[in-house]
Amino acid sequence: MEFFQSIDWMQMLRCFVVGGLICIIGQILIDKTKLTPARILVIFVTTGAILGGLGIYKYLIDFAGCGATVPLTGFGANLAKGAIQEVQNSGLLGAFIGGVKMSAGGIAAAVFFGYIASLIAKPKIKKQ
Amino acid sequence: MKPIETKQEYSNYVDQKSPNSPILKNCFNAFWVGGLICSIGQILFDFCKFKGLDETSSSSIVSIVLIGIAAILTGLNIFNKIGKFAGAGSLVPITGFANSIVSPAIEYKSEGYVMGVGGKMFTVAGPVLVFGISASVIIGIIYTFFV
Numbered sequence: 001m002e003f004f005q006s007i008d009w010m011q012m013l014r015c016f017v018v019g020g021l022i023c024i025i026g027q028i029l030i031d032k033t034k035l036t037p038a039r040i041l042v043i044f045v046t047t048g049a050i051l052g053g054l055g056i057y058k059y060l061i062d063f064a065g066c067g068a069t070v071p072l073t074g075f076g077a078n079l080a081k082g083a084i085q086e087v088q089n090s091g092l093l094g095a096f097i098g099g100v101k102m103s104a105g106g107i108a109a110a111v112f113f114g115y116i117a118s119l120i121a122k123p124k125i126k127k128q
Numbered sequence: 129m130k131p132i133e134t135k136q137e138y139s140n141y142v143d144q145k146s147p148n149s150p151i152l153k154n155c156f157n158a159f160w161v162g163g164l165i166c167s168i169g170q171i172l173f174d175f176c177k178f179k180g181l182d183e184t185s186s187s188s189i190v191s192i193v194l195i196g197i198a199a200i201l202t203g204l205n206i207f208n209k210i211g212k213f214a215g216a217g218s219l220v221p222i223t224g225f226a227n228s229i230v231s232p233a234i235e236y237k238s239e240g241y242v243m244g245v246g247g248k249m250f251t252v253a254g255p256v257l258v259f260g261i262s263a264s265v266i267i268g269i270i271y272t273f274f275v
Contacts, residue, residue, distance in 0.1 A: 003178050012170055019166025019221070020159035026216030027158035031151045037219055038252040041228060042259045044220060049263035053270070066169035069187055070194065070221045071162070072256070078187070079260050083268035095268025099261055105188035106222065109195045110253065114229035117203030118245045121234045 015067035018060065022071040041072055048076025053084070078103050154215050161210070161217030169194055169221075191222055198223035202230035228252035 029040050048071075051057040057077040060068040068074050082102025086094030100107065132138050169190045176186035198218075201207040207227050211218045218224055229249045236248035250257075 003175060006178055007171070007174055012167055015170040016163035016167045020163030020217075023158040023162025023217045023220045024155045026162075026220040027155045028151070030216055030219075031154055037224075038228070038255055040216075040219070041224065041252065041256050045256050045260040046263050049260055049267060053263075053267035066173050066187075066190060067163070067166045069173075070166045070169040070190065072220055072222060072225060075191075075222060075225070076260050076263065079264035080267045083264040084271050087268050087271050092269070092272045095265050095272055098268055099264025102184075103191070106191035106195060106225075107257070109192040110199070110226055110229055111249070113196045113199035114226060114233060114249055114253075115245065117199040117230045118233035118237065118249070119241075120200075121203035121205070121230070121237075 011065055014064045018064035018067035019070060020067075022067075022073060044072040045076040045079075048073030048078075049080045050076075052077030052080030075103060075106065078106075157213060158215050158217035158220075161214035162221055163217075165194070165218065165221040165223055194222050195226040198226035199230050202227045203234070225253060225256060228256070 026040055026044065029035055029043070030037070035043070048057060051060075051073065057068065057073070058081070061074070061077070069078070079099035079102065082100070083095055083098035086098025086101065088094070090097070132141055172190045172193055173186050176189050177183070181189070198207060201210070207218065207223075208231070211224075211227065218227070229252070232251040233245045233249040236244040238244065239248070
């Protein structure tokens with residue numbers, strides 16, 4: 001297929017390695033600290049937003065593509081990127097619009113698919 | 129056995145009793161599962177671009193598809209098995225965000241479809257959105273006045 005010939009395998013390798021390394025950071029946080037998964041997710045999103053706001057994270061995205069955008073740090077960086085872009089277009093108003101606008105797809109999908117999946121799922125009966 | 133009196137003693141006791149999690153093995157599993165999820169995202173992203181979409185739309189589609197798959201797999205109780213094996217490998221990618229919405233929602237289903245499912249969906253995802261969106265607003269404000 002034409003599409004498979006167009007895949008850049010070096011890019012894929014960088015994506016795999018960087019994505020994996022970001023997950024290792026998360027795993028070390030789980031194993032070495034007493035942080036709950038919820039706090040780890042919050043730390044990742046906030047760190048991503050700060051790195052995105054400082055303009056550092058986009059170098060990682062240029063390097064690793066989805067290896068940087070798929071982890072939650074990428075979600076945070078995307079929020080920050082949206083806010084900055086929208087501020088450039090419409091000033092202070094953009095600070096409130098931009099972030100959510102940029103990640104609206106992900107948020108809406110999470111809410112929608114999350115609700116649907118919960119409806120089809122059967123609650124587990126906990127074994128005593 | 130002498131009673132446990134201080135926090136320190138308790139924490140020593142817990143450390144002694146809880147099994148040492150094999151951190152190297154956990155990290156290895158997190159690495160390849162996390163890398164694989166990102167690679168699936170990359171293939172999707174490349175496919176969207178191949179079909180002529182721009183970068184912003186492509187990465188939105190990647191998020192939507194990965195979140196959708198993770199939500200359905202959580203609903204079918206498959207994702208939790210992957211999560212047990214991969215730890216942060218499935219938690220840190222955006223799939224973990226979807227999982228964190230569906231898991232509590234299923235658990236509280238008995239409390240009803242509005243407050244049970246609709247409300248408890250956000251036990252973990254809520255804080256993530258609060259801190260993520262607040263950070264983006266602060267960054268936007270700083271950018272407006274200082275850059």
